[in-house]
Amino acid sequence: MPPAVPGPFLRRRRLGIELRRLREQAGLTGDQVIEGIGWASASKLSRLENGRSRPDPDDVDALLTLYGVAAGLRAELTGIAHEAGDMRGWLRNFPVMTQQQRAFAELEAGCAEISEYNPVLVPGLLQTPGYARHRIRSAARVAEGAGDPESENPEAEVGARQARQSLLVHVPRYTAVLEEAALDRRAGPPDVLRDQLVHLCELADMPNVELRLLLRDTRVGDWYVPPTAFSLYRFADPLDPETLAIESGFTDVMSTEVNTLNRYKVVFEWLCKSALSASDTLSWLTEATGRPTGTAVESTAAYGPATAPTQRRRDSGRLTSER
Numbered sequence: 001m002p003p004a005v006p007g008p009f010l011r012r013r014r015l016g017i018e019l020r021r022l023r024e025q026a027g028l029t030g031d032q033v034i035e036g037i038g039w040a041s042a043s044k045l046s047r048l049e050n051g052r053s054r055p056d057p058d059d060v061d062a063l064l065t066l067y068g069v070a071a072g073l074r075a076e077l078t079g080i081a082h083e084a085g086d087m088r089g090w091l092r093n094f095p096v097m098t099q100q101q102r103a104f105a106e107l108e109a110g111c112a113e114i115s116e117y118n119p120v121l122v123p124g125l126l127q128t129p130g131y132a133r134h135r136i137r138s139a140a141r142v143a144e145g146a147g148d149p150e151s152e153n154p155e156a157e158v159g160a161r162q163a164r165q166s167l168l169v170h171v172p173r174y175t176a177v178l179e180e181a182a183l184d185r186r187a188g189p190p191d192v193l194r195d196q197l198v199h200l201c202e203l204a205d206m207p208n209v210e211l212r213l214l215l216r217d218t219r220v221g222d223w224y225v226p227p228t229a230f231s232l233y234r235f236a237d238p239l240d241p242e243t244l245a246i247e248s249g250f251t252d253v254m255s256t257e258v259n260t261l262n263r264y265k266v267v268f269e270w271l272c273k274s275a276l277s278a279s280d281t282l283s284w285l286t287e288a289t290g291r292p293t294g295t296a297v298e299s300t301a302a303y304g305p306a307t308a309p310t311q312r313r314r315d316s317g318r319l320t321s322e323r
Helices: 008-025 030-037 042-049 057-067 071-085 087-091 099-108 129-145 154-170 190-204 258-274 278-288
Strands: 111-118 173-179 209-214 229-235 243-247 252-255
Touching: 008 042, 008 057, 008 071, 008 099, 030 042, 030 057, 042 057, 057 071, 099 111, 099 154, 099 229, 099 243, 099 252, 111 258, 129 154, 129 190, 173 258, 190 209, 190 278, 209 258, 209 278, 229 258, 243 258
Parallel strands: 111 173, 173 209
Antiparallel strands: 111 229, 229 243, 243 252
């Protein structure tokens, strides 16, 4: 099982923030740093400060010398620089990992809190292998139709997603708002959807996991409609930057920009207030598997997700309209 340690992506972001702070504290411009160290390109410093490149420990050491950094902080940042560049060592913690899954795995590692919303799908950390397989294979068909070669083997992608899910037990707090549409018959065959529902019931019983269901006719805030899927990541060390990941179907965008993060935090708060409570969500999921609440799962479903109960009353005081 992968350890609960930050991945190289987060280490690069943390190092970049510290290097920029130290440069500004030293009263140096980027051009002065480039001239002082003798680097040929100004973009090298920019990539380091923005966490976009794998740091060379010698380059980091040269910067720390120029900035006159004290021994204690120097040792800490040198250690972070080594962690930021040790992608191969970090990946040894996983049985399988693909390029497509790697960025999310790096973000999820070492998290203190993850908050996720997806308007049409079950988030990747919650997907069963069957549900994930349909998502990955259907996306591959789109790439083929566009004339693009398939970048990864679908089964390797399924395995990578399962490897990411082993991190879920390490996250102190995980919250997801699920749309009812993510569990209807458009998402997969009945047996796949039933397995997914059962799995969600099991996850909802974990002490660190909170699932909330947003029913189809639920109003969010002042008729707000979230435009895309997104995830928010907060880390145990307050100096590690909170990160936003936006999923837009075929392209993922990641940001640590505070104003952007704060907007998505507001949206997530609205979604949580509008969705069913965690206990009502578990009741809905339990009924949707075709079994009474609190009893063992039967081998066959009494009804599929499309006929699952949707008339349950929400907690009073929510920003929703009653069905």
